[in-house]
Amino acid sequence: MTSSSPQYTLTKHKPQRTCIACRRLADKRELVRLVRTAGGSVEVDVGGKKSGRGAYLCRSWSCWQAGLKGDRLARVLRTTITADNRQQLMSRGEELVLGVGCAKSE
Template sequence: MQPKKVPMRMCTGCGQMRPKKELIRVVRSAEGEISLDATGKKPGRGAYLCNSADCFKKARKSRRLERAFKSAIPEAVFAKLEEELANDG
């Protein structure tokens, strides 16, 4: 029996490849709403972050999330994401 393939994703903050289950998915829906996706199943464009404040700060400072979603992200959304990340971790 072959071992099961583990899906790998790149963290938007630090750029490391990690198993998908270790990362947090950030989603932009078709309506343009940006939120955290705990299940990994929400429809929309996704970007992945490590569960650390450092990776979130790196992604925010270098505008990697905005580049991944190909749209500007308001400060209020960043504040909400940071709060949700703090509550999860």
């Protein structure tokens, strides 16, 4: 007589995060992380490994525009965002989402 034990399939846990603009829940790897550094500035963290308070945006341009408009990102990260820092984030968002390189044609 053989005993048959139930077969279990192990599925690896995938961390879920919410986009601060559209509130869509997605896998952490699908979103782009913005992080408040120890110095108080906000940077794009493509690898998702920098230390600091983080917020996530979808890889769509409309989410980047909505997330960086107003004080939503500043509230989530509990910091103030300067106009210069906001412009840097918008430029980096264009590179990531729209594929616009550093050398823009004007």
